[in-house]
Amino acid sequence: MMNASQRLFLALLLSLEIVLTNSLGFNGLLLLVFNALVLLQRIDWKRYLTYWCVSIIPSIGSFWSFYLYAQGDQAARLHTGLVMGSRVLVLIFVGAWLVNGTRESVLLQSLQQNLHLSNTFIYGLIAALNFMPRFKQAIQNIQAASQMRGESLHWYQPTIYFKALIQAIQWSESLAMAMTAHGFQEGAKRTAYRTYPFKKVGFCWLALVVLFSMVLLRLLPY
Amino acid sequence: MKNTQWKLRDAILLALIGIIFSVIYFLMDPLYQIISGGLTAIGLQAFAGELTIGVWMMAGPLAAYVLKKPGTALLAEMIGAAGEMFLGGYWGVATLLSGLIQGAGSEIGFTLTGYKNWKLGLWLSTLTGTVVTFAWQFIHSGYGNYHFGMLVLLFIARYCSIFFFAGLLVSWIEKLLDRSKFLGTEKD
16 A cells, blocks of 8 residues: 555654644544554554553653643643643554554665665665664673673763764674675665555555545544 | 765764664663653653653764764664664654654754864754754643743753753763774774
8 A cells, every 4th residue: 555655654744743733532533543553463462552551651641741730721721631641642553553564674775765865874774773682782791891890880871872882883894894895885876676666556545644634633623 | 074975884883873872762761651650640740751851862962973974963863763663662653753853953053063063062952952852842742731930940951951961971972982082093
Protein backbone atom coordinates (compact mmCIF):
# COMPACT_ATOMS: atom_id res chain seq x y z
CA MET A 1 0.00 0.00 0.00
CA MET A 2 2.52 2.56 1.12
CA ASN A 3 6.28 2.40 1.00
CA ALA A 4 8.40 3.12 4.06
CA SER A 5 8.87 6.84 3.32
CA GLN A 6 5.15 7.31 2.84
CA ARG A 7 4.44 5.57 6.15
CA LEU A 8 6.84 7.97 7.83
CA PHE A 9 5.14 10.95 6.19
CA LEU A 10 1.73 9.70 7.27
CA ALA A 11 2.89 9.22 10.85
CA LEU A 12 4.45 12.69 10.93
CA LEU A 13 1.39 14.35 9.39
CA LEU A 14 -0.95 12.66 11.83
CA SER A 15 1.20 13.50 14.82
CA LEU A 16 1.29 17.14 13.72
CA GLU A 17 -2.49 17.09 13.49
CA ILE A 18 -2.81 15.51 16.92
CA VAL A 19 -0.43 18.02 18.44
CA LEU A 20 -2.04 21.08 16.90
CA THR A 21 -5.67 20.25 17.67
CA ASN A 22 -7.69 19.81 20.85
CA SER A 23 -10.30 17.17 20.08
CA LEU A 24 -10.83 14.34 22.51
CA GLY A 25 -13.08 12.52 20.01
CA PHE A 26 -10.43 12.66 17.29
CA ASN A 27 -7.74 11.40 19.68
CA GLY A 28 -9.98 8.59 20.87
CA LEU A 29 -10.82 7.48 17.36
CA LEU A 30 -7.16 7.52 16.29
CA LEU A 31 -6.25 5.55 19.40
CA LEU A 32 -8.76 2.85 18.43
CA VAL A 33 -7.64 2.77 14.79
CA PHE A 34 -3.95 2.56 15.58
CA ASN A 35 -4.51 -0.05 18.29
CA ALA A 36 -6.28 -2.14 15.68
CA LEU A 37 -3.47 -1.55 13.18
CA VAL A 38 -0.81 -2.51 15.71
CA LEU A 39 -2.74 -5.66 16.61
CA LEU A 40 -3.09 -6.50 12.91
CA GLN A 41 0.70 -6.41 12.64
CA ARG A 42 0.60 -9.54 14.81
CA ILE A 43 3.09 -8.47 17.41
CA ASP A 44 3.19 -10.69 20.48
CA TRP A 45 0.97 -9.89 23.43
CA LYS A 46 3.77 -9.05 25.80
CA ARG A 47 4.99 -6.31 23.52
CA TYR A 48 1.49 -4.95 23.01
CA LEU A 49 0.90 -4.84 26.76
CA THR A 50 4.26 -3.13 27.26
CA TYR A 51 3.06 -0.28 25.08
CA TRP A 52 0.09 0.21 27.38
CA CYS A 53 2.17 -0.13 30.53
CA VAL A 54 4.74 2.47 29.51
CA SER A 55 2.20 4.91 28.17
CA ILE A 56 -0.27 4.88 31.03
CA ILE A 57 1.82 6.74 33.63
CA PRO A 58 2.80 9.75 31.47
CA SER A 59 -0.76 9.84 30.19
CA ILE A 60 -2.33 10.00 33.64
CA GLY A 61 0.41 12.38 34.77
CA SER A 62 -0.34 14.72 31.91
CA PHE A 63 -4.07 14.57 32.60
CA TRP A 64 -3.66 15.25 36.29
CA SER A 65 -1.23 18.13 35.81
CA PHE A 66 -3.56 19.94 33.41
CA TYR A 67 -6.65 19.12 35.43
CA LEU A 68 -5.13 20.78 38.48
CA TYR A 69 -3.24 23.71 36.95
CA ALA A 70 -4.87 24.61 33.64
CA GLN A 71 -6.93 27.77 33.20
CA GLY A 72 -10.71 27.90 33.05
CA ASP A 73 -13.55 26.32 35.01
CA GLN A 74 -13.65 22.68 36.01
CA ALA A 75 -15.30 21.45 32.79
CA ALA A 76 -12.69 23.21 30.65
CA ARG A 77 -9.86 21.82 32.76
CA LEU A 78 -11.31 18.33 32.56
CA HIS A 79 -11.44 18.62 28.78
CA THR A 80 -7.88 19.94 28.53
CA GLY A 81 -6.64 17.17 30.82
CA LEU A 82 -8.37 14.46 28.83
CA VAL A 83 -7.09 15.83 25.50
CA MET A 84 -3.52 16.02 26.77
CA GLY A 85 -3.65 12.61 28.39
CA SER A 86 -5.06 10.90 25.31
CA ARG A 87 -2.55 12.73 23.09
CA VAL A 88 0.32 10.88 24.78
CA LEU A 89 -1.38 7.52 24.17
CA VAL A 90 -2.10 8.22 20.50
CA LEU A 91 1.43 9.38 19.76
CA ILE A 92 2.87 6.22 21.28
CA PHE A 93 0.62 3.95 19.24
CA VAL A 94 1.26 5.81 15.98
CA GLY A 95 4.97 5.39 16.71
CA ALA A 96 4.48 1.70 17.47
CA TRP A 97 2.67 1.19 14.16
CA LEU A 98 5.52 2.86 12.26
CA VAL A 99 8.32 1.02 14.05
CA ASN A 100 6.74 -2.44 13.90
CA GLY A 101 6.00 -2.20 10.20
CA THR A 102 9.33 -0.82 9.01
CA ARG A 103 12.94 -1.91 9.36
CA GLU A 104 15.41 0.93 9.95
CA SER A 105 17.61 0.06 7.00
CA VAL A 106 14.62 -0.19 4.64
CA LEU A 107 13.34 3.17 5.82
CA LEU A 108 16.76 4.75 5.31
CA GLN A 109 17.19 3.28 1.85
CA SER A 110 13.74 4.24 0.71
CA LEU A 111 14.30 7.78 2.02
CA GLN A 112 17.56 7.90 0.13
CA GLN A 113 15.95 6.74 -3.11
CA ASN A 114 12.77 8.77 -2.79
CA LEU A 115 14.29 12.03 -1.62
CA HIS A 116 17.68 11.62 -3.33
CA LEU A 117 19.70 12.03 -0.16
CA SER A 118 23.47 11.70 -0.19
CA ASN A 119 24.55 8.08 -0.46
CA THR A 120 27.63 8.63 1.68
CA PHE A 121 25.39 9.86 4.42
CA ILE A 122 22.84 7.06 4.27
CA TYR A 123 25.43 4.31 3.99
CA GLY A 124 27.31 5.86 6.89
CA LEU A 125 24.12 5.73 8.93
CA ILE A 126 23.31 2.16 7.99
CA ALA A 127 26.87 1.10 8.79
CA ALA A 128 26.71 2.84 12.13
CA LEU A 129 23.35 1.25 12.96
CA ASN A 130 25.04 -2.13 13.00
CA PHE A 131 27.09 -0.95 15.94
CA MET A 132 24.04 -0.45 18.10
CA PRO A 133 24.39 -3.76 20.02
CA ARG A 134 28.14 -3.30 20.36
CA PHE A 135 27.71 0.01 22.11
CA LYS A 136 26.05 -1.64 25.08
CA GLN A 137 29.05 -3.91 25.34
CA ALA A 138 31.43 -0.97 24.93
CA ILE A 139 29.75 1.01 27.71
CA GLN A 140 29.90 -2.03 30.00
CA ASN A 141 33.59 -2.43 29.18
CA ILE A 142 34.26 1.21 30.02
CA GLN A 143 32.45 0.84 33.33
CA ALA A 144 34.22 -2.42 34.15
CA ALA A 145 37.61 -0.92 33.31
CA SER A 146 37.06 1.98 35.67
CA GLN A 147 35.76 -0.38 38.35
CA MET A 148 39.14 -2.10 38.16
CA ARG A 149 40.71 1.16 39.21
CA GLY A 150 38.23 1.53 42.03
CA GLU A 151 36.10 4.23 40.41
CA SER A 152 32.54 3.77 39.30
CA LEU A 153 31.26 5.76 36.34
CA HIS A 154 27.67 6.93 36.05
CA TRP A 155 25.62 8.45 33.28
CA TYR A 156 25.92 11.98 34.68
CA GLN A 157 29.72 12.02 34.63
CA PRO A 158 31.51 13.54 31.63
CA THR A 159 34.22 10.87 31.63
CA ILE A 160 31.91 8.12 30.45
CA TYR A 161 30.75 10.20 27.47
CA PHE A 162 34.33 11.14 26.69
CA LYS A 163 35.40 7.50 26.62
CA ALA A 164 32.41 6.50 24.52
CA LEU A 165 33.23 9.32 22.10
CA ILE A 166 36.83 8.19 21.75
CA GLN A 167 35.50 4.73 20.99
CA ALA A 168 33.12 6.20 18.40
CA ILE A 169 35.91 8.17 16.73
CA GLN A 170 38.04 5.04 16.48
CA TRP A 171 35.19 2.94 15.16
CA SER A 172 34.19 5.54 12.59
CA GLU A 173 37.74 5.58 11.22
CA SER A 174 37.99 1.80 11.02
CA LEU A 175 34.53 1.48 9.52
CA ALA A 176 35.20 4.13 6.86
CA MET A 177 38.47 2.40 5.99
CA ALA A 178 36.75 -0.97 5.78
CA MET A 179 34.02 0.40 3.53
CA THR A 180 36.56 2.01 1.23
CA ALA A 181 38.48 -1.26 1.15
CA HIS A 182 35.29 -3.01 0.05
CA GLY A 183 34.88 -0.64 -2.86
CA PHE A 184 32.69 2.10 -1.46
CA GLN A 185 33.42 5.35 -3.25
CA GLU A 186 32.22 8.67 -1.96
CA GLY A 187 30.05 10.53 -4.43
CA ALA A 188 30.14 7.69 -6.95
CA LYS A 189 26.95 6.76 -8.78
CA ARG A 190 25.41 3.62 -7.33
CA THR A 191 22.82 1.20 -8.51
CA ALA A 192 20.43 -0.35 -6.04
CA TYR A 193 19.77 -4.06 -5.57
CA ARG A 194 16.33 -3.36 -4.10
CA THR A 195 14.32 -0.31 -5.04
CA TYR A 196 11.60 1.24 -2.95
CA PRO A 197 9.68 3.57 -5.28
CA PHE A 198 6.87 5.82 -4.09
CA LYS A 199 3.53 4.15 -4.68
CA LYS A 200 0.67 6.08 -6.24
CA VAL A 201 -1.83 4.24 -4.05
CA GLY A 202 0.22 5.38 -1.08
CA PHE A 203 -0.21 9.03 -2.02
CA CYS A 204 -3.94 8.44 -2.45
CA TRP A 205 -4.05 6.94 1.04
CA LEU A 206 -2.11 9.89 2.42
CA ALA A 207 -4.48 12.40 0.86
CA LEU A 208 -7.50 10.38 1.91
CA VAL A 209 -6.40 10.08 5.52
CA VAL A 210 -5.55 13.78 5.78
CA LEU A 211 -8.87 14.82 4.19
CA PHE A 212 -10.84 12.39 6.32
CA SER A 213 -9.11 13.58 9.48
CA MET A 214 -9.96 17.20 8.62
CA VAL A 215 -13.63 16.25 8.25
CA LEU A 216 -13.47 14.30 11.51
CA LEU A 217 -11.98 17.26 13.33
CA ARG A 218 -14.91 19.37 12.13
CA LEU A 219 -17.41 16.76 13.25
CA LEU A 220 -15.82 16.10 16.62
CA PRO A 221 -15.23 19.51 18.17
CA TYR A 222 -15.07 18.22 21.75
CA MET B 1 35.34 27.84 8.06
CA LYS B 2 35.15 25.89 4.85
CA ASN B 3 34.74 22.70 6.79
CA THR B 4 31.48 21.86 5.05
CA GLN B 5 32.32 18.74 3.10
CA TRP B 6 31.00 15.51 4.49
CA LYS B 7 33.44 12.63 4.35
CA LEU B 8 32.31 9.06 4.91
CA ARG B 9 34.17 9.03 8.23
CA ASP B 10 32.34 12.15 9.40
CA ALA B 11 28.97 10.72 8.41
CA ILE B 12 29.69 7.54 10.37
CA LEU B 13 30.97 9.46 13.37
CA LEU B 14 27.88 11.67 13.35
CA ALA B 15 25.66 8.61 13.17
CA LEU B 16 27.58 6.92 15.99
CA ILE B 17 27.24 9.98 18.23
CA GLY B 18 23.53 10.04 17.44
CA ILE B 19 23.29 6.36 18.28
CA ILE B 20 25.21 6.64 21.57
CA PHE B 21 22.76 9.29 22.63
CA SER B 22 19.74 7.43 21.36
CA VAL B 23 20.70 4.66 23.78
CA ILE B 24 21.14 7.19 26.58
CA TYR B 25 17.81 8.84 25.72
CA PHE B 26 16.13 5.46 25.74
CA LEU B 27 17.66 4.55 29.10
CA MET B 28 16.59 7.91 30.49
CA ASP B 29 12.93 7.23 29.69
CA PRO B 30 12.28 5.07 32.80
CA LEU B 31 14.07 7.62 34.97
CA TYR B 32 11.79 10.27 33.53
CA GLN B 33 8.84 8.02 34.37
CA ILE B 34 9.91 7.84 38.00
CA ILE B 35 10.43 11.60 38.33
CA SER B 36 7.21 12.18 36.47
CA GLY B 37 5.34 9.71 38.67
CA GLY B 38 6.63 11.41 41.79
CA LEU B 39 5.67 14.86 40.56
CA THR B 40 2.29 13.64 39.29
CA ALA B 41 1.33 12.84 42.85
CA ILE B 42 1.51 16.54 43.63
CA GLY B 43 0.14 17.55 40.23
CA LEU B 44 3.37 19.08 38.95
CA GLN B 45 4.06 16.53 36.23
CA ALA B 46 4.92 19.29 33.73
CA PHE B 47 8.10 20.00 35.69
CA ALA B 48 9.38 16.48 35.07
CA GLY B 49 9.82 17.32 31.41
CA GLU B 50 11.32 20.71 32.11
CA LEU B 51 13.89 19.43 34.59
CA THR B 52 15.09 16.55 32.44
CA ILE B 53 14.92 18.05 28.95
CA GLY B 54 18.61 18.97 29.02
CA VAL B 55 19.64 15.32 28.84
CA TRP B 56 17.68 14.93 25.61
CA MET B 57 19.51 17.87 24.09
CA MET B 58 23.09 16.77 24.62
CA ALA B 59 23.75 15.07 21.28
CA GLY B 60 23.43 18.20 19.14
CA PRO B 61 25.93 20.55 20.78
CA LEU B 62 28.43 17.77 21.40
CA ALA B 63 28.36 16.56 17.80
CA ALA B 64 28.66 20.16 16.60
CA TYR B 65 31.80 20.61 18.68
CA VAL B 66 33.38 17.33 17.57
CA LEU B 67 32.65 17.68 13.85
CA LYS B 68 32.55 21.50 13.56
CA LYS B 69 30.26 21.60 10.54
CA PRO B 70 27.04 23.49 9.88
CA GLY B 71 23.95 21.38 10.38
CA THR B 72 25.63 18.87 12.69
CA ALA B 73 23.62 19.71 15.79
CA LEU B 74 20.34 19.33 13.94
CA LEU B 75 21.30 16.05 12.30
CA ALA B 76 22.78 14.46 15.42
CA GLU B 77 19.69 15.29 17.43
CA MET B 78 17.42 13.85 14.74
CA ILE B 79 19.43 10.64 14.53
CA GLY B 80 19.30 10.39 18.31
CA ALA B 81 15.54 10.85 18.23
CA ALA B 82 15.00 8.32 15.45
CA GLY B 83 17.15 5.81 17.31
CA GLU B 84 15.18 6.37 20.49
CA MET B 85 11.94 5.77 18.64
CA PHE B 86 13.20 2.56 17.06
CA LEU B 87 14.48 1.29 20.40
CA GLY B 88 10.93 1.72 21.67
CA GLY B 89 10.98 5.06 23.46
CA TYR B 90 7.83 6.20 25.21
CA TRP B 91 6.98 9.16 23.05
CA GLY B 92 6.58 7.25 19.84
CA VAL B 93 6.42 9.29 16.70
CA ALA B 94 6.41 12.56 18.62
CA THR B 95 10.09 11.88 19.35
CA LEU B 96 10.92 12.63 15.72
CA LEU B 97 9.21 16.00 15.85
CA SER B 98 10.84 16.85 19.19
CA GLY B 99 14.22 15.80 17.81
CA LEU B 100 13.77 18.14 14.88
CA ILE B 101 12.77 21.04 17.12
CA GLN B 102 15.48 20.40 19.72
CA GLY B 103 18.14 20.02 17.04
CA ALA B 104 17.03 23.19 15.28
CA GLY B 105 17.01 25.04 18.62
CA SER B 106 20.61 24.08 19.37
CA GLU B 107 21.68 24.65 15.78
CA ILE B 108 20.54 28.29 15.82
CA GLY B 109 22.99 29.01 18.64
CA PHE B 110 25.90 27.90 16.47
CA THR B 111 24.48 29.65 13.42
CA LEU B 112 24.45 32.95 15.31
CA THR B 113 28.25 32.80 15.61
CA GLY B 114 28.52 32.10 11.88
CA TYR B 115 29.95 28.65 12.71
CA LYS B 116 33.19 30.29 13.79
CA ASN B 117 33.18 30.39 17.57
CA TRP B 118 32.18 26.94 18.83
CA LYS B 119 32.67 27.76 22.51
CA LEU B 120 30.40 30.79 22.36
CA GLY B 121 28.06 28.83 20.11
CA LEU B 122 27.59 26.23 22.84
CA TRP B 123 26.39 28.80 25.39
CA LEU B 124 24.21 30.52 22.81
CA SER B 125 22.75 27.16 21.87
CA THR B 126 21.56 26.57 25.44
CA LEU B 127 19.63 29.82 25.21
CA THR B 128 18.20 29.37 21.70
CA GLY B 129 17.49 25.73 22.50
CA THR B 130 15.46 26.76 25.53
CA VAL B 131 13.48 29.38 23.64
CA VAL B 132 12.72 27.19 20.64
CA THR B 133 11.82 24.05 22.59
CA PHE B 134 9.72 26.06 25.02
CA ALA B 135 7.78 27.57 22.14
CA TRP B 136 7.23 24.07 20.76
CA GLN B 137 6.17 22.77 24.16
CA PHE B 138 3.75 25.67 24.36
CA ILE B 139 1.94 24.34 21.30
CA HIS B 140 2.61 20.66 21.78
CA SER B 141 1.65 20.27 25.43
CA GLY B 142 -0.96 22.99 25.58
CA TYR B 143 1.03 25.28 27.87
CA GLY B 144 -1.29 28.09 26.79
CA ASN B 145 -3.67 26.67 29.38
CA TYR B 146 -1.33 27.44 32.27
CA HIS B 147 -1.18 30.70 34.21
CA PHE B 148 1.59 33.18 33.47
CA GLY B 149 3.41 32.57 36.76
CA MET B 150 3.48 28.84 36.10
CA LEU B 151 4.86 29.48 32.62
CA VAL B 152 7.72 31.59 33.99
CA LEU B 153 8.61 28.86 36.47
CA LEU B 154 8.48 26.22 33.73
CA PHE B 155 10.74 28.33 31.50
CA ILE B 156 13.30 28.83 34.25
CA ALA B 157 13.29 25.11 35.10
CA ARG B 158 13.84 24.32 31.42
CA TYR B 159 16.71 26.75 31.07
CA CYS B 160 18.45 25.41 34.19
CA SER B 161 18.20 21.87 32.88
CA ILE B 162 19.45 22.70 29.39
CA PHE B 163 22.19 24.90 30.82
CA PHE B 164 23.45 22.10 33.04
CA PHE B 165 23.19 19.08 30.72
CA ALA B 166 23.54 20.54 27.23
CA GLY B 167 25.85 23.34 28.41
CA LEU B 168 28.04 22.56 31.43
CA LEU B 169 28.21 18.79 31.03
CA VAL B 170 28.91 19.10 27.31
CA SER B 171 31.62 21.68 27.94
CA TRP B 172 33.26 19.35 30.50
CA ILE B 173 33.28 16.58 27.90
CA GLU B 174 34.76 19.03 25.40
CA LYS B 175 37.51 19.96 27.87
CA LEU B 176 38.40 16.30 28.25
CA LEU B 177 38.49 15.96 24.46
CA ASP B 178 40.72 19.03 24.15
CA ARG B 179 43.10 17.76 26.80
CA SER B 180 43.35 14.39 25.12
CA LYS B 181 44.30 16.13 21.83
CA PHE B 182 42.20 13.46 20.15
CA LEU B 183 40.44 15.87 17.84
CA GLY B 184 43.61 17.70 16.78
CA THR B 185 45.22 14.67 15.20
CA GLU B 186 42.46 14.05 12.70
CA LYS B 187 43.31 16.91 10.35
CA ASP B 188 44.44 15.24 7.19
